[in-house]
Amino acid sequence: MPLWVVLAGFLLAACGNDMRDQPRYDPLAPAPGWPNDQSARVPVEGTVARDESLQPVPDTLPEPLTRELLERGGQRYEIFCSPCHGDSGRGDGMVVQRGFPAPPSLHGAHLREIPLRHFYDVIENGFGRMYAYGARVPARDRWAIAAYIRALQLSQYAKLDDLAPRQRKQLQRESREDTP
Template sequence: MKRLRLVLLALMLFACEQEMAEQPRYDPYEAAPGWPDDQSARLPVPGTVARSDRLEPEPTTLPVPLTRTLLETGRKQFDIFCAPCHGKVGAGDGMVVQRGFPAPPTLHEERLRQVPLRHFYDVMTDGFGVMYSYASRVTPPERWAIAAYIRALQLSQHGEFDELTPTQRKRLEAQP
């Protein structure tokens, strides 16, 4: 009985064919007579959603409360991912620029001080110019934290002395 099972199993294994692997198919961009325009590559069906598409709407403003913890997270992530090109204060003079890489724009120019916070989030997500996308390296909450930190950097470099409280003025004047 045991031999009969082994013989049947062996016959079944030898009977298997590679029909699916050897079936007719088209290579990418190969001509396909009989299809519209004789093209094998077809457009997706209308309404098709890509796997990478986000189904939830993206917020246009900071989606979480602005806290010290958020800014600290933003600073840490900025130092890791942004400072090599943009520099510690966002002046566009990072270490890779000092080594010959093209300089990014300073984050303190008037044009970038006026853009909405979402602009920085989108640039980190999609890339811009020479800067490639950081979507695979920086999570969406971290991107928002970096964007908030960038805005804090911009405010720190363009604050007016008259806007300080008397306590802040005293502390600033006391520093060497």
């Protein structure tokens, strides 16, 4: 093998190393000299992320309410909301038990009567001391969580008449068994 090929091989190998060792920031690492000393940048004002729709946000659920959507909402609620709002929505999540200011119960009259869109907006933009989740919870999931919260509210205020006849009978049977 000619000497120049061997030398070129060395050069290229060094090249590979350089590319591996490029200067970069770890996610959320501080970056002195940049605005707020942050390496993470906020989107430029007036720009739209590729996965955000340019359509105006509708006032209520933009797709049919299905079991799949509710289950998705429940799963997202558990991940993003229950640490503070609690599984039941009463504002007693683990983060609150460790000292974070308690959010209001999701079962108060005010939030039971509020239009669905309010939950969508609170998730996207935050509310008071609550952080905005718009960057982490995409539009469809915001609706799914909003729908799940409505279901959670109904679950706490269901009337006997709301149940299917079979469930109603079962409940009556069980409560008869419970009474001594």
